[in-house]
Amino acid sequence: MTEIPEHLLKRSQARKQELSGDAAAASPATSGAAAPAVAARAVPAQPAAAPAPKAALPDPAYIASAKTRKKIPFWAMATLSLLPMWAFLYLLALQPKDEVVEGPMAIGAGVFGSCAGCHGAAGQGGAGRVLHEGEVLKTFPHIEDMLNFVYVGSQSFVAAEIPVYGNPDREGGAHAPLSYNGNPMPMQGQSAGGALTEYEILGVVCHVRYEIAGADPASEQWLEEYERWCSPESEIFAALESGATSFDSLDADFSMLMPEPPRAVGTKARPSAG
Template sequence: MTEVPEHLLHRSRERREALGLASSAPQSPAPSVEGTQGMSAATSEAPATAAAAGQDSPDPVSATVSEPVVEEEVPAPPSVLEPAMRTKIPMWVMPVLLLLPFWGFLYMGAFGDRTVKKVETPADVYAKAGCSSCHGSGGEGGVGPALAGGTAKLTFPNEADHIAWVKNGSAAVSGQKYGDPNRPGGQAGPSTGGMPAFGGQLSDAEIEMVVKYERDEL
């Protein structure tokens, strides 16, 4: 586009004033092509410059970059690591597994079927020897004299004499009185029913158990 000559613009202005069309404000000359292009270039460069300035200036928000948090790896305890590291059965387990059945047979043979012998009490020995058949189950007396209530101690104050009486019987004093002659109420006897000798039937330990039972528990 070519530039309009100045004298043509002046003539056109005068013509417009003559016709009463001209405005009171002075008209500015039309911008030239070069001026128009310069303004366009300046306008287009302004956003680019602003964009470049925006790129160069750091954003205060985005400029702060947080470093990633690295978590420390906690090592597994030995109780977890050791089983995981095992790849095969330990060698010492093999002989144990081989000997386990034999140990089971020995265990069953030694402890599987055992009969526990009942421990006899003095009352059991008293009943087993047949003392209750003559003197009563509670020592109250019967065919033989009573033993309960301390009567046995009155007849035999010395325990050794009582043991000898049970062990040897009444054969040596048959038909005679026996026991302590100073017994309250008089000496026991005479022996009529016959006291059997238990020395060959009961052991010494069993005789002592029976005597203590008759003296202390009846």
């Protein structure tokens, strides 16, 4: 008796209990409720069981294979260590894409919601003049004059006693302020009493010209204007958006504006350059 190790004794006791029908006590896994009872019974035997020669037991298969399995190959380490770098570059690459979505045309599509009530969702006209199918391009062959008109509205032209807005040689006749059922185009620019910032006005004017009126940005006629004012890369839009410039100082900041004849935008009603 003295030579039999404690853990073997314990094992035989457990086996006896199992055979005598006390299955729950012998194998705790079969019943959660029985587990505490087993633990309590096992406690006195534990101090002796602890020093049992563990090393003699062979590792279970899954541990043995984990120990012998090859770790991450050295060549893969190089690749894996570059992963954070890759993630960083990936995020960087995403940035310009976000800016494209924020260009003048994208902003303008949203702003046009405040014009659609009078001009129609497709610019087909209503309380306000027809804009679509090239109509507004006949009035404003130059974007500068359209920016100016949308900013200040018809009443400013009346007040400044400027008889026509836009192209005086307009196909189908020049447009005089209040010549459309006598209704005014409300001023939109903030310093004139309207609600729109200058970059929002540029955005909506780009949207009206290139989406609603149908100017083709790729055509010879419009390419230059589009690139300068309405493309996602437009420096003028970026400068207006950041507050680096305003309609009144545009020609000073942007020598790219055609000097002859002068076509400044401005926040006061101006005669069109035609």
